[in-house]
Amino acid sequence: MDVYKAVTERQSIRAFKEKSVPKSLLKKIFETALRAPSWANSQPWEFAIVGGETLQALAEELFELGQTEVPGNPDRPMPEKWPDLNNERIRGLGKKMFEAMSIPREDKERRKEHYSRNYRFFGAPNIIYIYLDQELGVYSMLDVGIIVQTIALLATAEGLGTCFLASSSRYPDVVREKVGIPKSKDIVLGVAIGYPDSKDASNKFRSDRGEFDEFVRWVDV
Numbered sequence: 001m002d003v004y005k006a007v008t009e010r011q012s013i014r015a016f017k018e019k020s021v022p023k024s025l026l027k028k029i030f031e032t033a034l035r036a037p038s039w040a041n042s043q044p045w046e047f048a049i050v051g052g053e054t055l056q057a058l059a060e061e062l063f064e065l066g067q068t069e070v071p072g073n074p075d076r077p078m079p080e081k082w083p084d085l086n087n088e089r090i091r092g093l094g095k096k097m098f099e100a101m102s103i104p105r106e107d108k109e110r111r112k113e114h115y116s117r118n119y120r121f122f123g124a125p126n127i128i129y130i131y132l133d134q135e136l137g138v139y140s141m142l143d144v145g146i147i148v149q150t151i152a153l154l155a156t157a158e159g160l161g162t163c164f165l166a167s168s169s170r171y172p173d174v175v176r177e178k179v180g181i182p183k184s185k186d187i188v189l190g191v192a193i194g195y196p197d198s199k200d201a202s203n204k205f206r207s208d209r210g211e212f213d214e215f216v217r218w219v220d221v
């Protein structure tokens, strides 16, 4: 698949088919993705590709926790506050996504139900955890961003779907215990991967983007 097509077609997939992904295909994607650049070729990333009963047990435990008031304590937390402009975009995402899924604002139950599906990785047969040694600072997060998008694009080219899931690393101790990730590592992100269920309304939704001029200016070009 042409790289422009892969970039344009990739979207967050929030409903997966039960069909499993061949291990050989996951390996092929990773072997290629590992060509991603990193600072001074430091290759700071480590991955766990999780499936089967471990994934099921993990999903159930995260799902149960997600129903409680237990606050998340991610190893690499997201900001608590966002600037107004970004906040507006974040709110716009939820509004449009729920509109596309025909879930009205006042239907708190169905909204909650959608959010809780995060913890079951939207039914994906695999979840990929990316972790960094705790000694690695914030700078290595750039490298993580680059490689996870590379994985997502390769997955798209293979007819697979992905969803980056901050929610999957909200309770890192549970993940650490189930997946066998040492305490010395920070769990950065999970990426759900599998075959998209294209019939599901959530996957028919495409998120907006701002215009070129909103983000880019020419300087002496």
Ligand SMILES: Cc1cc2nc3c(=O)[nH]c(=O)nc-3n(C[C@H](O)[C@H](O)[C@H](O)COP(=O)(O)O)c2cc1C
Pocket (backbone or CB within 6 Å): 010, 011, 012, 013, 014, 093, 118, 163, 164, 165, 166, 167, 168, 189, 206, 207
């Ligand atoms: C670091 C990161 C964490 C994310 N975490 C979640 C998540 O927990 N749940 C979710 O449904 N989507 C999550 N997303 C997906 C974003 O909402 C999505 O990428 C964004 O709305 C743009 O839509 P698109 O991916 O379909 O182009 C995450 C994306 C990124 C980059």
